[in-house]
Amino acid sequence: MTEVFSATVIIGILTSGIRLATPYLYAAIGETFGQRSGVLNLGVDGQMLLGAFAAFYVAFTTENLWLGLLAAMIVGALMGLGMAYVTVNLHAEQGISGIGFYLFGLGMSELLFKMLLGTVETVKGFPITPVPLLSKIPVIGEIFFQQNILVYGAFLLVPIAWFILNKTTLGLKIRSVGENPEAADSLGVSVARVRYFTIILGGTLSGLAGASMSIALLNVFQQNMTSGLGFIAVALVYFGAWRAWGVLAGALLFSMVNSMQLWMQVLNIPIPSDIAVMLPYILTIIVLVATVSRVRAPSALTKPFDRGH
Amino acid sequence: MTDNKLPSGHTRIDTLEMRGITKRFPGVIANNKVDFNVRSGEVHALLGENGAGKSTLMKVLYGMYGPEEGEIFLNGNQITIESPTDSINQGIGMIHQHFMLVETLTVAENVALGLPSSRGFLTDLDKVSERILELADIYGLQIDPDAYIWQLSVGQQQRVEIIKALYRGAALLILDEPTAVLTPQEVDEFFVIMRQMVADGHALIFISHKLHEIMDICDRVTVLRDGELVGTKIIKEITKSELANWMVGREVSMTRELEDVERGEARLVLDHVSCDSDRGTPALRDVSINVYAGEILGLAGISGNGQRELAEAVTGLRPVTKGRVLLEDEDVTHFRPGEVTERMLSYIPEERMKDGMIKDFSISENMVLREHHISPFAEKGFLMLKNIAEHTDSMIQKFRVKTPSRETKAGSLSGGNIQKVVLAREISRNPRVLLAAQPTRGLDVGATEYVHAQLLEQRKNGTAIMMVSEDLDEVMALSDRIAVICEGEIMGIVPRDEATPQKLGLMMAGESGEE
Numbered sequence: 001m002t003e004v005f006s007a008t009v010i011i012g013i014l015t016s017g018i019r020l021a022t023p024y025l026y027a028a029i030g031e032t033f034g035q036r037s038g039v040l041n042l043g044v045d046g047q048m049l050l051g052a053f054a055a056f057y058v059a060f061t062t063e064n065l066w067l068g069l070l071a072a073m074i075v076g077a078l079m080g081l082g083m084a085y086v087t088v089n090l091h092a093e094q095g096i097s098g099i100g101f102y103l104f105g106l107g108m109s110e111l112l113f114k115m116l117l118g119t120v121e122t123v124k125g126f127p128i129t130p131v132p133l134l135s136k137i138p139v140i141g142e143i144f145f146q147q148n149i150l151v152y153g154a155f156l157l158v159p160i161a162w163f164i165l166n167k168t169t170l171g172l173k174i175r176s177v178g179e180n181p182e183a184a185d186s187l188g189v190s191v192a193r194v195r196y197f198t199i200i201l202g203g204t205l206s207g208l209a210g211a212s213m214s215i216a217l218l219n220v221f222q223q224n225m226t227s228g229l230g231f232i233a234v235a236l237v238y239f240g241a242w243r244a245w246g247v248l249a250g251a252l253l254f255s256m257v258n259s260m261q262l263w264m265q266v267l268n269i270p271i272p273s274d275i276a277v278m279l280p281y282i283l284t285i286i287v288l289v290a291t292v293s294r295v296r297a298p299s300a301l302t303k304p305f306d307r308g309h
Numbered sequence: 310m311t312d313n314k315l316p317s318g319h320t321r322i323d324t325l326e327m328r329g330i331t332k333r334f335p336g337v338i339a340n341n342k343v344d345f346n347v348r349s350g351e352v353h354a355l356l357g358e359n360g361a362g363k364s365t366l367m368k369v370l371y372g373m374y375g376p377e378e379g380e381i382f383l384n385g386n387q388i389t390i391e392s393p394t395d396s397i398n399q400g401i402g403m404i405h406q407h408f409m410l411v412e413t414l415t416v417a418e419n420v421a422l423g424l425p426s427s428r429g430f431l432t433d434l435d436k437v438s439e440r441i442l443e444l445a446d447i448y449g450l451q452i453d454p455d456a457y458i459w460q461l462s463v464g465q466q467q468r469v470e471i472i473k474a475l476y477r478g479a480a481l482l483i484l485d486e487p488t489a490v491l492t493p494q495e496v497d498e499f500f501v502i503m504r505q506m507v508a509d510g511h512a513l514i515f516i517s518h519k520l521h522e523i524m525d526i527c528d529r530v531t532v533l534r535d536g537e538l539v540g541t542k543i544i545k546e547i548t549k550s551e552l553a554n555w556m557v558g559r560e561v562s563m564t565r566e567l568e569d570v571e572r573g574e575a576r577l578v579l580d581h582v583s584c585d586s587d588r589g590t591p592a593l594r595d596v597s598i599n600v601y602a603g604e605i606l607g608l609a610g611i612s613g614n615g616q617r618e619l620a621e622a623v624t625g626l627r628p629v630t631k632g633r634v635l636l637e638d639e640d641v642t643h644f645r646p647g648e649v650t651e652r653m654l655s656y657i658p659e660e661r662m663k664d665g666m667i668k669d670f671s672i673s674e675n676m677v678l679r680e681h682h683i684s685p686f687a688e689k690g691f692l693m694l695k696n697i698a699e700h701t702d703s704m705i706q707k708f709r710v711k712t713p714s715r716e717t718k719a720g721s722l723s724g725g726n727i728q729k730v731v732l733a734r735e736i737s738r739n740p741r742v743l744l745a746a747q748p749t750r751g752l753d754v755g756a757t758e759y760v761h762a763q764l765l766e767q768r769k770n771g772t773a774i775m776m777v778s779e780d781l782d783e784v785m786a787l788s789d790r791i792a793v794i795c796e797g798e799i800m801g802i803v804p805r806d807e808a809t810p811q812k813l814g815l816m817m818a819g820e821s822g823e824e
Contacts, residue, residue, distance in 0.1 A: 173423070180412070
């Protein structure tokens with residue numbers, strides 16, 4: 001057992017925990033914007049899958065990772081655009097629409113995979129880019145500053161999201177549209193435009209989240225490779241009480257537990273692997289139940305806005 | 310003021326005229342060729358029953374509805390208003406009946422919302438706060454720019470709404486039933502602010518049901534009935550009762566006669582009752598009240614001071630943490646709602662759309678909601694549809710519910726008719742105790758008169774009635790005794806002949822009834 005708690009193992013768990021937080025962060029921060037403006041998007045996982053495929057396919061064929069990244073963002077944004085049209089213009093029920101977009105992304109990514117690739121291929125994903133100086137710090141440097149560029153991006157996104165939501169006029173509009181769209185509308189704020197913006201932004205970030213898996217973390221594309229990660233991201237927004245820092249805390253908790261169970265399997269600790277895999281999910285439910293009474297969702301969450309009704 | 314500037318620095322609106330406004334909704338003409346005008350330095354009342362088209366007309370002016378026909382002239386020049394932004398830019402502001410405030414934001418954030426910032430895409434809340442304090446000073450509206458809306462009283466929230474409009478340069482303010490939510494003291498303060506604004510050259514449009522307020526504060530009054538313009542008159546040239554008749558189109562009685570009824574035994578007793586709010590904080594503290602047969606006990610207070618919790622504690626919907634509730638000497642403190650119902654307690658809930666009926670059910674289904682499971686409406690588990698239909702038809706007739714048929718969905722009726730359905734269901738079973746929460750809120754003069762008559766009829770029949778109301782005129786007109794609640798405590802119980810608005814208002818604000 002001594003081996004389990006050695007410094008190497010602990011550093012290993014923390015390092016991969018930081019890395020694994022990446023897709024959760026992109027997806028959940030994106031979802032935070034949407035939910036703060038009153039739109040629940042359950043299609044995150046579908047957006048991620050299509051984004052992951054687009055990134056992988058473009059990177060695989062052009063051998064340019066940045067083009068892959070761009071493709072993922074565009075695909076995610078287009079999925080967001082669709083979701084925005086359905087929920088904002090057509091006033092469709094958000095939960096059901098989101099599930100529809102999830103199933104679309106799931107099916108479409110599988111179809112495209114079979115048509116365009118056929119077999120599991122690999123790409124050389126984003127390499128580890130150590131941050132100058134900082135990466136030299138013992139332990140900390142190894143854990144935080146010897147990661148790929150998408151990991152840094154994900155963590156930078158947290159303060160940026162916080163800043164936008166709390167310090168800008170845009171953030172003020174987003175928050176008010178999510179709490180009281182009638183009030184925002186009466187002051188000339190376009191509820192539709194704000195929601196379009198946040199949903200498309202959320203889609204773009206979900207696409208990035210998918211790309212971070214297919215061309216930075218795993219460097220393959222497989223059918224349903226997210227296995228519900230996008231839904232966890234939605235849960236993380238609730239866990240994080242609709243705040244960027246809270247989402248960060250949730251993403252870290254989740255990815256650390258995930259990282260730990262991976263290491264437990266690697267180290268052959270005698271726990272059935274199914275149980276180990278379940279751990280993060282069980283944890284999510286427990287944490288959500290424990291925190292649910294403390295937080296209050298944006299008042300207009302899931303409510304379509306229609307002037308004059 | 311030498312030129313056409315207001316103290317806020319914005320341009321005055323000398324005249325605003327709406328001509329021939331027609332607005333249709335599917336199946337109804339909400340406004341039919343309505344003319345309306347307002348000038349700088351006047352308060353112009355817009356009066357009419359529910360559904361007369363007042364709000365529609367004002368929403369057209371504020372750009373929330375686009376009219377099918379009609380023109381708007383500002384200082385003689387024709388303007389087009391297609392959205393709230395347009396009307397704000399023209400110097401028109403609207404204080405909505407339900408405040409348009411984001412509760413989780415601060416005063417300054419609410420004011421800044423939607424406006425360009427001096428710091429580009431960053432918010433400039435410090436500057437906004439400065440200007441708020443400036444405006445507050447000019448107009449005598451004390452407010453803390455950093456306070457969150459949910460921390461403010463209703464009266465303070467209204468000030469935020471006014472500041473929001475002034476900040477945007479409003480020279481004309483539409484006030485949609487602004488006094489409905491205020492205590493008498495707050496109304497007085499509000500009128501002082503209104504008078505100041507008018508003296509400074511603002512134009513104010515005042516929508517209200519309350520005739521005495523219109524007589525008190527307004528210069529002219531325009532009356533609408535069924536979407537049509539009835540006319541415009543100068544207040545000084547009309548009396549209150551003329552105004553009422555003019556609005557309703559028939560004679561209405563403004564006074565309520567309480568017949569002499571012998572007060573009977575105590576039917577509902579609250580004995581040192583306490584309970585918690587939804588958030589787990591104390592909502593009722595040690596409340597003791599008796600309600601006797603043949604009396605109406607009025608429960609006055611500003612909304613949100615424990616009235617809803619009290620009603621729910623009595624009806625078994627909310628657990629009582631301390632004390633006892635007795636119904637005809639039987640301890641029903643921990644009874645389920647159904648058991649309380651069986652003991653012939655009827656309840657007209659405050660939120661009739663939410664708690665009083667099921668919108669998507671027909672009138673007949675709603676009519677038997679409470680007793681659908683017992684004879685004559687059900688036998689051995691089967692609904693007796695014929696009995697239900699007969700009962701509903703007779704109720705529709707007796708209570709004069711305006712509806713195409715008994716199968717009409719309750720949700721499609723007007724507020725007054727919905728209340729009649731609830732009233733019919735609760736009264737027709739001849740309850741021993743009747744708990745009526747805000748029974749006439751949102752109803753017009755005609756419907757209010759009817760509901761009041763029904764409550765007085767019940768009183769005559771010896772029912773013990775507790776009537777919760779925020780409307781002091783109503784409480785004072787109908788109650789034998791008036792209990793005042795503030796922050797979950799009973800401040801005192803005043804007999805009818807000792808009650809004055811001033812005295813009750815002070816108690817509503819938290820002063821004890823003892824002198």
